[in-house]
Amino acid sequence: MKMRDKILATATSLFESRGIQASGVDTIIAEAGIAKATLYKHFPSKNLLITSYLREKSDRFYEWLNSSLVSKKATSLEILISLCELVEQWIMTPEFHGLPFHIAAVEFPEPDHPINQYSAVLAVELQGYLSKIAATAGAKDPEALGQQLTILFEGAALVERLSPGSGAASRAKNAAITLIRASI
Amino acid sequence: MKMRDKILATATSLFESRGIQASGVDTIIAEAGIAKATLYKHFPSKNLLITSYLREKSDRFYEWLNSSLVSKKATSLEILISLCELVEQWIMTPEFHGLPFHIAAVEFPEPDHPINQYSAVLAVELQGYLSKIAATAGAKDPEALGQQLTILFEGAALVERLSPGSGAASRAKNAAITLIRASI
């Protein structure tokens, strides 16, 4: 399982710095220092490599969010506030390069392309995650608040990526808190 | 000037339906029914064709917004509300395929690529436009509100594109109005 992780790590780094389409298989194997046949043994096609990358990134994100949230003992409203702060923090880490499934969806815009479809699934997952937290926090319309938070976070991720240092993540956090207070 | 417009219109349609990178020069000229030399006479490189497309789209958007806004005689707060409704309306038109400069920035992620740089300029332009309206409307912190609206609109554009029919534009409009009321 070591080789697989090494390939995935190299691919992740290239996908996020140069883009997915711009990172050819030859570049990935050169950067990882492996043979092409090895890559194709672990990932029978580039599409499978891409979806594995997307799945991995989502899993890590939710893992990190969950473990950070449970460590705080707090009222339900405070959990929502903590969530906003964690998302801000996450966007501001130097390793952040935008929401992976967003980038993938833009790079593969055709609706029947497997990458686009998988990206849509991951987007729905995120919204469901946020709506669930809004529900347990007692929001009047959890689905509405969940989607508004999704929009804010995705927008902030985009703006911060395109204009680094513009403070978009912090402004989005403040906007999110305003919306939360208005809907509890 | 007719040929130039025809090329630009064909390129626009292909860029927005299939993506920019996925729309090769050969596809564009085939769709437009012209010779390759003709395209390269009007646009010496594909990059120039792309930037022309981005400029054109931005110009048309601001033209439409401005003319729609001045036709309404209203208080300053009402102008901000109208703005939100217009943006929602614009996102919901069937011709909408996401913010062009966003898509371009994602497709060309390297910071020194001319397309990425031009996209950043257009993103700043949008935020300045919204901040200016927030200022004339008397917002307490026009720059903050302008950026929050930018984040909401860009996020809504993304979500609506990835999950059509999810009502993201409408929810973003409501969120925007909440934020506006909170900052006036």
Next chain:
DNA sequence: TGTAATATTCAGACAGGTCTGTTCACTTAT
């Protein structure tokens, strides 16, 4: 421990296709 069997990885060539951009001689307008 020693050795044989098995699995993994290697470097590189290859096929068949795509891409941007250039150039050519020929034809059509104005």
Next chain:
DNA sequence: ATAAGTGAACAGACCTGTCTGAATATTACA
């Protein structure tokens, strides 16, 4: 006669995915 457009070929580079034979690890058994 000046300018613009056509069709087609071409260069040089890139792409994904397949395949080969040799080198290297890993495992199993004695």
